[in-house]
Amino acid sequence: MIYLDNNATTRLDDAALEAMLPFLKEEYGNASSLQHKLGRQANQAIERARQFIADTLQVQSKEIFFTSGSTEVINTVLRGVFDRYQSKGNHIITCQTEHKAVLTTCRDLEKKGAKVTYLPVDRNGIVALEDLKSAITAQTILVCLMSANNETGILHPIKEITELCREKDVIFFCDSTQSLGKQAFDLTTLPIDLCCLSAHKFHGPKGAGVLFIRRKTKPIQIAPLHTGGDQEQGLRGGTYNVPAIVGMGEAIRLTQKVDFSAIENLRNHLEDRILTEIEDTFVNGKQEHRISNTSNITIKYVRASQLMTKIPNIAIASGSACVSGSRDPSHVLKAMGHTDEDAFCSIRISLSRYTTLAEIDHAIALIKPAIQSIRDQSPIWKMYKNGLLG
Numbered sequence: 571m572i573y574l575d576n577n578a579t580t581r582l583d584d585a586a587l588e589a590m591l592p593f594l595k596e597e598y599g600n601a602s603s604l605q606h607k608l609g610r611q612a613n614q615a616i617e618r619a620r621q622f623i624a625d626t627l628q629v630q631s632k633e634i635f636f637t638s639g640s641t642e643v644i645n646t647v648l649r650g651v652f653d654r655y656q657s658k659g660n661h662i663i664t665c666q667t668e669h670k671a672v673l674t675t676c677r678d679l680e681k682k683g684a685k686v687t688y689l690p691v692d693r694n695g696i697v698a699l700e701d702l703k704s705a706i707t708a709q710t711i712l713v714c715l716m717s718a719n720n721e722t723g724i725l726h727p728i729k730e731i732t733e734l735c736r737e738k739d740v741i742f743f744c745d746s747t748q749s750l751g752k753q754a755f756d757l758t759t760l761p762i763d764l765c766c767l768s769a770h771k772f773h774g775p776k777g778a779g780v781l782f783i784r785r786k787t788k789p790i791q792i793a794p795l796h797t798g799g800d801q802e803q804g805l806r807g808g809t810y811n812v813p814a815i816v817g818m819g820e821a822i823r824l825t826q827k828v829d830f831s832a833i834e835n836l837r838n839h840l841e842d843r844i845l846t847e848i849e850d851t852f853v854n855g856k857q858e859h860r861i862s863n864t865s866n867i868t869i870k871y872v873r874a875s876q877l878m879t880k881i882p883n884i885a886i887a888s889g890s891a892c893v894s895g896s897r898d899p900s901h902v903l904k905a906m907g908h909t910d911e912d913a914f915c916s917i918r919i920s921l922s923r924y925t926t927l928a929e930i931d932h933a934i935a936l937i938k939p940a941i942q943s944i945r946d947q948s949p950i951w952k953m954y955k956n957g958l959l960g
Contacts, residue, residue: 572929575885577720577748577864577920582817583773589820590775590813601810602799612812619819623780626822628758630785635802636815639779640747642795643766644671644714646781646806647743650792651712652679655741659709665689665697666905667719669745673901676714685709694858695724695906699734706738716745717765718752721902721918723864724855725753732761741790747771751825751923752833752861757782763790767822769814773922774821778814781805828923834862836921840930841865847934848941850954854903854916863921868908871951872944874917880940884933887918 573581593615599608601616616636624631637643652662662679664672666688676686687705689697697715706713713735717728728744735742743764749755751772757765762784769778783790798807841853850870869877874888888900899913908916921930945951953959 571883571885572933573885574919574921574925574929574933575887576922576925577723577771577918578887579770579776580751580773580922581924582775583821583824585824586774586817586821590817593813593816599812601812602801612810615812615816616810619815622819622823626826627782628756629782632803633782633785635781635783635805636810637766637779637781637806638777638811639768639770640669640745640766641671643779643781644669644745645675646795647764647766647792648672648675648679648712648714649795651741651743651790652682652684653793654791655711656683659707659711661685661687661707661709662712662714663687663689663702663705663710664714665691667691667695667721667902668714668716669720669747670901672714672716672745691905693907694855695719695722695902696858697726697731699727699730702731703734703738706734706740710738710740712741712743714743714745716748717755718746718748718861718864719902720748721900722855722866722906723748723752723860723920725859725861728760728762735763736761748861748864750822751828752863753830757784769818769821772821772825774818775814778811778818780818830862833921833923833925836925836927836930837863837865839927840919840921840934841867843931843934844937848938854906854908863925865919866903866916867919868912868916869941870912870915871948871954872941873914875914876944877917877937877940880943881933881936884936887920888914888916 597608597611599612601612603609604613620631620634623634660683662676662684664676680686689701689705691697715726715731718725732742741763744762746765747768748771750767765782767780770776794805796807801807844851844867852868854866854868899910903913903916
């Protein structure tokens with residue numbers, strides 16, 4: 571198997587696994603049971619992981635809150651801010667290409683009285699700062715925009731968005747799930763108010779994530795999604811997943827050693843070969859700033875579902891993993907102005923620091939004949955080549 575679906579999940583790093591193993595076997599205490607040694611050891615391990623994460627992001631450890639992942643954080647922030655700030659307003663701003671966790675939660679909040687603005691994007695998937703500025707009103711309580719799109723890798727102008735939100739005194743929540751481990755990510759240069767991370771996107775375990783809440787003179791108020799114990803300063807009740815948190819802490823430390831330029835060079839090699847060797851293909855958002863590892867490629871009149879059936883030993887995606895079973899075209903590509911047909915004919919290839927040049931060349935050697943085979947049997951392709959289709 572050649573694994574090229576790292577925006578869906580990544581392999582667990584060996585060092586992260588080694589760090590986790592003691593807490594799955596000998597050191598299995600509950601981190602909230604501070605009356606005995608096993609509990610204290612678990613608690614100390616959690617606080618070490620919290621400090622590793624804070625040091626990597628260059629923030630304070632008290633600004634880091636552990637969760638099960640980004641979907642939980644998205645629900646916690648959107649629902650929690652809406653609950654606590656209704657005295658100020660009920661207006662939330664997001665955009666049409668956000669992750670389904672954001673869009674679905676916003677639609678649910680609309681049923682509860684929220685007013686949500688879904689900003690459009692241009693052909694390259696970028697939100698216009700003027701559109702955002704015009705959308706902010708006195709009733710706006712939250713702006714929610716991702717840093718890197720999970721399907722295309724396209725980067726929004728987060729620094730400028732942050733500055734605009736500060737100027738307007740509006741909370742800015744950034745879904746930064748796809749950024750860490752794929753680009754430089756430092757919260758001292760990006761003064762975001764709130765953001766989320768999922769460990770399994772940067773070679774940590776599944777089921778662990780982070781909510782970052784910047785400490786401010788006027789503290790940000792968020793109603794908890796999970797109530798129960800006093801874990802995480804009362805924001806997230808429930809027993810700590812100690813092994814996963816420890817593994818996440820180790821994995822996040824290793825992101826500091828990643829050579830992003832090497833990954834980007836592999837991505838560029840992949841794109842150059844596909845664009846030159848396979849006719850009628852194009853990379854979505856190629857001219858825009860993207861995270862180092864992601865290529866979203868449209869292959870005219872070759873459905874992604876057909877192609878993936880032809881190449882069972884290569885792991886690629888037709889879009890976001892959370893909607894891979896959907897029969898609808900990608901909402902991201904549709905918002906960028908693509909036709910249904912082109913959206914259905916688009917694949918996402920996402921690399922990691924473990925991807926090799928040999929794997930990429932081998933994958934292309936398998937993808938090329940698979941595409942040719944599909945096109946040879948396609949009457950629609952023949953009509954297109956004869957100028958009968960656009």
